[in-house]
Amino acid sequence: MPTRPDPPATWVRRAGAICTALPECYQEPAWTGVRWxxxxxxxxxxxxxxDQLVRITFRAEPDEVMAFEHLGPPYFRASWGRNVVGLLLDSGTDWEELRELLTDSYCLQAPAALAAQVARPG
Known part of the structure; x- marks a missing residue:
């Protein structure tokens, strides 16, 4: 069975900076990689x-899930969870776009009182 690469430390730090800036959002190790x-x-x-590619998954509104699925690479719909989508990361990743996606994901997952404290992008 092929091994899974660790995500680059710089990408973990960048994604972590986005997520942990949100109220009560924390980082923890996952069975593979890291999660917030x-x-x-x-x-x-x-x-x-x-396949040696690095991915980040997050939550999205139902209509956005369908849009991501139809956009195709670098976006994808995860095979688990009805609102889980993802993005293949590479050297060309738009980190400002990812900030918006992760902020939206946080607002979907957080209790309403915490989500209300966050200014949503766009």
């Missing part, structure tokens, strides 16, 4: 795949 959570809900999961 608010209370018990996962906001994002950054990990390497058996």
């Amino acid at each position: 959570r608010v209370r018990a809900a996962t906001v994002a999961h950054l990990f390497g795949g058996e």
